[in-house]
Amino acid sequence: MAITVIPFGPQHPVLPEPIHLTLKVEDEIVKEAIPALGYVHRGLERLVEIRDYHQMITVCERVCGICSMIHGTCYSQCIEELMDIEVTDRAKMLRVIWSELHRMHSHLLWLGLFADAFGFEALFMQFWKVRERIMDINEATAGSRVIVSVNIIGGVRADLSPEQLRWILSELDIAEKEIKDMQNTIMNDYTVKTRTCGIGVLSYDQAYELGAAGPTLRGSGVASDMRMNGYGAYGELDIEPIIETAGDCWARCTVRFREVLQSIDLVRQAISKLPEGELAVKVKGNPPEGEVYARVEQPRGECVYYIKGNGTKNLDRLRIRTPTFANIPPLLTMLPECELADVPVIVLSIDPCISCTER
C-alpha cells in the first residue's frame, strides 16, 4: 500500500492554536506523525534580561492565559524561596482558591472543545455555560476573567471578603449541580463512547517512560499529581490524585471531568480553612541569588520552573517547561495505527496549549 503524506494543521478547526503534524498515512491508518512547532514562539524566557524579578510575574502570567494564575504562583514561590520570604497562610490559601478556579474553567473549556471536536455541539454549549459562572467569579474577585494577576512577590494583592466567599460557595453549588447533570452524558453517551473508548491508547508504562504529565499521565493509571507535594497550602487540604486506567481518550476526558468536581471540593475546603492574616509580607533584602527548581500542577499537568538568580534585580536564567511540551512525545506514540478520522480527537485529548509550549 502506498504511503500518503497528509499535513494536519497548523490551522485546523479542532486546534485553537497552531501546531503542524506531518501524518504518514497508509489507506486510512496513520503510520507516523512528525510534529513541527514554532508558529507562536515568543522567546519570553529571555525577557529576564530586561525585566526585573518583580515585573517577570506579569510575563510568566502571560506564558499561558488559561493557566496564568498557576504560572504566577509558581514563579512567586520560586522567588520567595530564593529570598527566604515566608508568605502568610492566608495568602497561600487564597492562591489555592484562585488556582482551583483556574483549573475548573480550563477543564470546562476543554470539555466543551472536546465535545465540539466530535460534533456534540449541545454538550459544548452546556460546558461553556457553566464555565461562564467561574469566569464571573474571577471577574468579580480579581477584576479580570482570565488573567487574574493576583500574585505578587510575598503574597497576593487581592482579598476575598466574607460576602464574596459566601457568594462563591453558592455559585459553586449551582455549578456543581449543572456539571453533575452532564456526567451521564460525557461518560456514558453512545456517541461519546464510540468516539473516545479505545482511541489513542497510552499504556501505563508508555505514559511513565515518555514523561507524560497531568490528565494524560493519570488517564493511564499513574497516580502522580504535583499537588500531593503539598506546595503552597495544598498540604493542609485533603486531596488524592484522580486516575483512570484505560489510557484512552475517554479516560483522559473522565479524569478532567472528575477533576472539575475535585476542584470545587478543594475550593470549599480552602474557604473553610481560610485563616485570618495579612495578604502580603514586605519584600526586604538583596535580590534573588542562587538556583531553584519547582514543580506545580497546572490544569494540563506538571509545570516546571528553574530559576537562577545572580543577586541583581535581573535573573540569570528562567526556564519553564510546560505540560503540553511533556505531552507531545506521548502524542506521537498515540497516533500510529489510529484512523485518520480520530486524529483530531486524539490531538485534543492531550489538551494542547501551544503558546505555552513555545513560550
Place this chain on the structure above:
Amino acid sequence: MQGKVIDVTIDTIVGEVMNMKNDGQRFVTFSTYQEAEGKLGILYHFDKDLEDTHLRLVVDMDKPIPSVSGVYFAAMLVENEIRDQWDVKFDGLVLDFNRTLFLDPEVTQVPLVSNVKIQPKK
C-alpha cells in the same frame, strides 16, 4: 535546590541516565544555564514518587553533547529546544530538527547567546 544533585561528565552522562531509567525514574525535563563564557550547564531532572533527582553536566558549547534521546525518547524534544536556544549540537539525536524546532530556517541569531550570528539554513 530541592532534590539530590549528582555531577556528571560528558563521558558518564548517558550511563548515568541509563541508571536513572533502570532505577524507575520518570524523565521530567532538562534546564540549561550559562555556566561561564563558552560553557553551558545542563540539569537533567528526574522524578520518582515525587522525589526529585538532578544530574548536572557542564560542557563546552562548541563540542557535541551525547544525546540521551536513545534512552528516553521524550528527551528528543528538549534536546532540539536546547539546540535552538544555545546553538549546541547533540550526538545521536533520534529526531534532529537541525535548529528549526522553534526557529525559522532564515534566523541567524541564537536566542540565548548574545552577539553570535550563525549561517541561515538553506
